[in-house]
Amino acid sequence: MPPESSGRAVIVGASLAGARTAQALRRGGWTGPITMIGAEPHPPYDRPPLSKGILLGRADRAGIALLSAEQCAGLGIELRLGRPAVGLDPVARHVALGDGTRVGYDALVVATGSAPRVLPETVADGPRTGVHVLRTLDDALALRESLSAGARVVVVGGGFIGAEIASSCRALDLDVSIVEADRVLMGRGLGTRLGAAAAVRHSAHGVRVLLGRRVARLHGQDRLTAVELDDGTELPADVAVVGIGSRPATGWLEGAGLTLDDGVVCDETLAAAGVEDVYAVGDVARWRARRYGTTLRTEHWTGAGEQAAAVAATLCGTRTEYDPVPYVWSDQFGAKLQIFGRVRPADEVVVLDGDPESDRFIAVAGGEGRLQGVVALNAVKAAIRLRRSLSEGASWPSVIDDLRS
Numbered sequence: 002m003p004p005e006s007s008g009r010a011v012i013v014g015a016s017l018a019g020a021r022t023a024q025a026l027r028r029g030g031w032t033g034p035i036t037m038i039g040a041e042p043h044p045p046y047d048r049p050p051l052s053k054g055i056l057l058g059r060a061d062r063a064g065i066a067l068l069s070a071e072q073c074a075g076l077g078i079e080l081r082l083g084r085p086a087v088g089l090d091p092v093a094r095h096v097a098l099g100d101g102t103r104v105g106y107d108a109l110v111v112a113t114g115s116a117p118r119v120l121p122e123t124v125a126d127g128p129r130t131g132v133h134v135l136r137t138l139d140d141a142l143a144l145r146e147s148l149s150a151g152a153r154v155v156v157v158g159g160g161f162i163g164a165e166i167a168s169s170c171r172a173l174d175l176d177v178s179i180v181e182a183d184r185v186l187m188g189r190g191l192g193t194r195l196g197a198a199a200a201v202r203h204s205a206h207g208v209r210v211l212l213g214r215r216v217a218r219l220h221g222q223d224r225l226t227a228v229e230l231d232d233g234t235e236l237p238a239d240v241a242v243v244g245i246g247s248r249p250a251t252g253w254l255e256g257a258g259l260t261l262d263d264g265v266v267c268d269e270t271l272a273a274a275g276v277e278d279v280y281a282v283g284d285v286a287r288w289r290a291r292r293y294g295t296t297l298r299t300e301h302w303t304g305a306g307e308q309a310a311a312v313a314a315t316l317c318g319t320r321t322e323y324d325p326v327p328y329v330w331s332d333q334f335g336a337k338l339q340i341f342g343r344v345r346p347a348d349e350v351v352v353l354d355g356d357p358e359s360d361r362f363i364a365v366a367g368g369e370g371r372l373q374g375v376v377a378l379n380a381v382k383a384a385i386r387l388r389r390s391l392s393e394g395a396s397w398p399s400v401i402d403d404l405r406s
């Protein structure tokens with residue numbers, strides 16, 4: 002039984018998933034108090050523009066706001082910003098904040114997202130001007146400031162965010178290299194064949210793509226001067242951006258009785274295992290995905306909003322399972338890359354139209370007898386059509402037969 006909708010809802014994490022949960026709770030008829038607690042000093046803002054419009058100077062702070070302090074006040078949502086949650090007592094039902102206060106709840110929603118991984122100390126020994134990560138608005142503004150004309154940039158990590166940063170740097174006409182330990186670019190999202198094509202595309206746009214290499218050491222006393230790779234290559238650099246993935250922000254939940262395993266482990270309704278009336282949404286949630294018969298955790302903008310809607314519906318009295326076709330997009334070199342579903346290393350990939358090394362293509366991936374993923378670059382309409390087959394769980398042979406007939 003979910004708690005009464007006149008109870009007190011507390012949301013920890015004041016960003017996309019948290020803000021969307023608060024809004025959906027009010028829309029769904031939650032009449033009780035809602036408190037949203039955020040570690041950052043800013044009201045909720047959108048992260049995708051941080052690696053795109055903000056770096057390019059085409060978007061600003063106001064343009065990426067998700068929910069202003071005034072809108073929160075209008076919805077009766079209490080915002081407590083600049084104060085991280087540091088602990089949870091699910092028996093006494095309160096959250097402890099860094100300033101020593103406690104906030105009681107009837108329903109708790111964990112929306113603390115993820116935090117960037119950093120280089121080991123053997124590689125980056127101490128702080129140096131010029132070394133950045135990109136997760137927050139403050140990170141993005143600091144990085145933007147350092148991207149002055151003529152700056153030489155090394156992006157460490159060739160995932161989506163690294164690839165977007167490289168693309169933005171090229172748009173600013175900067176010298177940029179990507180160093181990726183894997184043999185393929187964006188391999189986790191695109192698989193081997195399409196990831197290899199993406200590396201060709203990045204090279205064609207002027208990015209130096211160094212695959213199968215790791216960063217061995219950062220050079221420079223107080224300011225970065227070069228990035229040394231594990232084969233001895235030294236890349237002169239003024240700026241390094243470390244984009245080597247992120248970890249779910251669950252440190253504050255250690256020992257609280259929740260099941261933590263690369264995220265807050267939840268059931269199909271995003272209810273946290275091991276405790277009552279606690280839910281997780283967004284990058285921090287690992288939920289039981291019926292569609293795949295396994296647990297999943299994604300770091301996708303669309304999923305965060307959908308999860309917020311599902312949890313709010315459950316809390317407002319309509320038990321709602323979350324079983325989506327995962328979706329992520331990425332903007333690089335003026336083209337929109339979209340991935341519906343998933344592409345795993347062993348999946349068969351068939352290119353239906355266009356050329357993956359160019360600025361337009363559409364491809365499907367299949368495995369275990371089913372259509373598993375659709376990948377499109379600048380082919381939005383065709384991708385939406387195939388998405389239906391994906392959500393219906395279409396068999397791989399039937400998809401291939403249809404396409405050949």
Ligand SMILES: Cc1cc2nc3c(=O)[nH]c(=O)nc-3n(C[C@H](O)[C@H](O)[C@H](O)COP(=O)(O)OP(=O)(O)OC[C@H]3O[C@@H](n4cnc5c(N)ncnc54)[C@H](O)[C@@H]3O)c2cc1C
Pocket residue numbers: 013014015016017018019038039040041047048049050051052084085086087112113114115135136137162250253282283284285299300301302303305328329330331332
């Ligand atoms: C640079 C960048 C570009 C992206 N581009 C895309 C894209 O093109 N397409 C796409 O699909 N996705 C993209 N994403 C991913 C997308 O932005 C995330 O999936 C989304 O932000 C997840 O929302 P969230 O609310 O779960 O987590 P977050 O947005 O990470 O928010 C979590 C919030 O919780 C706060 N917090 C953490 N710990 C505590 C604590 N103990 N107490 C209180 N507050 C805490 C954090 O400070 C943060 O404000 C991008 C992400 C980044 C960083």
